[in-house]
Amino acid sequence: MPGLARREQPLTVHHLNQLLLVCSLVLLVAVAAVRISSRSGLPSLLVYLGIGIAMGQDGVGNVHFNNAELTQVIGYAALVVILAEGGLGTKWKEIEPALPAATSLALVGIAVSVGVTATGAHYLIGLEWRQALIIGAVVSSTDAAAVFSVLRKVPLPARVTGVLEAESGFNDAPVVILVVAFSKAGPVEHWYVLLGEITLELAIGAAVGLAVGWLGSWGLRHVALPASGLYPIAVMAIAVTAYAAGALAHGSGFLAVYLAAMMLGNAKLPHWPATRGFADGLGWIAQIGMFVLLGLLVTPHEMGDDIVPALVIGLVLTMVARPLSVVVSLLPFRVPWQEQTLMSWAGLRGAVPIILATIPMVSGIPESRRIFNIVFVLVVVYTLVQGPTLPWLARKLRLGESEGAADLGIESAPLERLRGHLLSVAIPKGSRMHGVEVAELRMPSGAAVTLVVRDGTSFVPLPTTVLRRGDELLVVATDPVRDAAERRLRAVGQGGKLAGWLGLAGNGDGPHSRHSGQ
Numbered sequence: 043m044p045g046l047a048r049r050e051q052p053l054t055v056h057h058l059n060q061l062l063l064v065c066s067l068v069l070l071v072a073v074a075a076v077r078i079s080s081r082s083g084l085p086s087l088l089v090y091l092g093i094g095i096a097m098g099q100d101g102v103g104n105v106h107f108n109n110a111e112l113t114q115v116i117g118y119a120a121l122v123v124i125l126a127e128g129g130l131g132t133k134w135k136e137i138e139p140a141l142p143a144a145t146s147l148a149l150v151g152i153a154v155s156v157g158v159t160a161t162g163a164h165y166l167i168g169l170e171w172r173q174a175l176i177i178g179a180v181v182s183s184t185d186a187a188a189v190f191s192v193l194r195k196v197p198l199p200a201r202v203t204g205v206l207e208a209e210s211g212f213n214d215a216p217v218v219i220l221v222v223a224f225s226k227a228g229p230v231e232h233w234y235v236l237l238g239e240i241t242l243e244l245a246i247g248a249a250v251g252l253a254v255g256w257l258g259s260w261g262l263r264h265v266a267l268p269a270s271g272l273y274p275i276a277v278m279a280i281a282v283t284a285y286a287a288g289a290l291a292h293g294s295g296f297l298a299v300y301l302a303a304m305m306l307g308n309a310k311l312p313h314w315p316a317t318r319g320f321a322d323g324l325g326w327i328a329q330i331g332m333f334v335l336l337g338l339l340v341t342p343h344e345m346g347d348d349i350v351p352a353l354v355i356g357l358v359l360t361m362v363a364r365p366l367s368v369v370v371s372l373l374p375f376r377v378p379w380q381e382q383t384l385m386s387w388a389g390l391r392g393a394v395p396i397i398l399a400t401i402p403m404v405s406g407i408p409e410s411r412r413i414f415n416i417v418f419v420l421v422v423v424y425t426l427v428q429g430p431t432l433p434w435l436a437r438k439l440r441l442g443e444s445e446g447a448a449d450l451g452i453e454s455a456p457l458e459r460l461r462g463h464l465l466s467v468a469i470p471k472g473s474r475m476h477g478v479e480v481a482e483l484r485m486p487s488g489a490a491v492t493l494v495v496r497d498g499t500s501f502v503p504l505p506t507t508v509l510r511r512g513d514e515l516l517v518v519a520t521d522p523v524r525d526a527a528e529r530r531l532r533a534v535g536q537g538g539k540l541a542g543w544l545g546l547a548g549n550g551d552g553p554h555s556r557h558s559g560q
Contacts, residue, residue, distance in 0.1 A: 093334050107339060114400040120331060129300045149216060151367035151368065172224060173408075173409050182213075185392030219236070242293075247297035248298070252301055280302065280306060282299065285299035329393070336393060345418070352419035353423065360389075399417040462524075466517075473535045478539045485527055489518065491515050492517065
């Protein structure tokens with residue numbers, strides 16, 4: 043057989059060189075595709091899927107690949123990395139008020155969506171109830187990668203973004219449990235048994251994730267590693283440990299990794315910008331690899347008969363099941379109808395439903411290949427429709443926020459023997475620290491601005507030195523005031539010299555504060 047199926051000889055150095063060449067070329071094409079998708083508004087996942095299809099047996103690559111089990115394993119691994127990257131970038135202050143609504147969407151909303159979608163698949167398409175329930179469960183999960191990548195480019199209210207991001211991090215766990223339960227041989231378990239399993243697994247996963255995240259952040263803050271490059275590796279290792287520990291404890295590993303990463307991301311760890319950049323790069327690699335592999339698994343010429351069923355089920359999901367699940371789930375929270383409308387349209391699907399569609403294939407469920415094809419077509423079509431139109435809908439609903447003050451980029455390096463910290467502060471374009479004098483920062487006693495880098499030139503600032511956009515500051519702080527110094531810098535970055543009077547957080551804020559008179 044051509045392509046992958048033809049190679050039966052042992053792997054040699056020559057084969058390894060060929061594999062590395064192909065992988066590097068795919069990555070380069072995918073990276074270039076990111077630029078194309080960002081300029082055109084086309085979701086990047088469709089570009090990566092297209093690369094995989096082009097490499098497949100119906101494309102120019104003529105690679106035959108049909109290993110659903112391997113795809114599922116690699117997909118799970120990639121999803122762990124994507125959830126970890128999403129958790130690291132989630133701000134607790136934005137997500138905390140949204141937790142009750144997001145939890146309701148991830149539990150009650152999933153139940154409503156599965157029921158409505160499965161009913162539509164059964165009566166409109168004629169699928170048996172088992173296949174209909176599997177499809178309903180598979181497509182009811184919003185995709186973390188799609189949600190994180192799209193929402194962070196759209197200036198939405200913090201509550202909307204917080205609910206949608208938390209929902210995408212939480213709802214993978216119950217959906218995986220449902221798909222596995224529906225894909226088992228024999229009768230489907232009663233709903234109350236499934237509800238008990240979901241509750242137990244979520245509780246175990248949450249406990250493990252919070253415990254691993256707290257221990258990991260405490261350790262990284264109190265143990266100085268010998269090289270700054272070890273911090274990103276340690277953070278990702280802790281996040282993956284949370285997934286493994288949660289799964290081995292018969293809990294939800296996906297929820298565990300998301301919560302652990304979120305705790306790490308809000309712990310103000312040393313060398314944080316470098317860690318975020320490393321995690322962001324790993325997340326891109328995971329997405330690219332996952333989507334290309336899913337594209338390889340697809341056989342386009344077999345999908346002709348499944349296009350219409352996919353469009354019908356997608357229409358039921360998008361126009362009935364998702365809006366109804368949002369309305370029912372958010373009923374106790376009195377969310378405005380504009381926000382509910384946007385949340386209904388922002389239930390983005392991506393690689394997660396396609397990966398979950400491999401579970402019935404591995405389990406040998408009848409018509410499992412058809413289920414996979416329907417899910418694939420549904421995800422591609424409705425992602426192409428929903429993703430680019432989300433910013434337009436936000437503007438029509440008047441939910442687009444004007445850009446506020448940009449947050450400071452602060453990187454911390456511990457000075458273990460000197461019992462202090464060096465804070466490297468970058469003042470971005472939209473920061474309200476622009477125009478503030480050094481003395482007006484009102485830093486806590488024990489912290490001082492020791493160096494300013496401006497236009498490539500460094501100098502020691504005076505108390506009257508006026509800070510500008512694009513400046514980089516070097517701040518020295520003792521151990522006891524390190525956190526207070528960072529809070530104060532962020533407060534001034536958001537509120538300017540009047541941050542204390544405006545009520546923004548910061549040590550010593552307020553008209554009667556005690557501060558060093560720099």
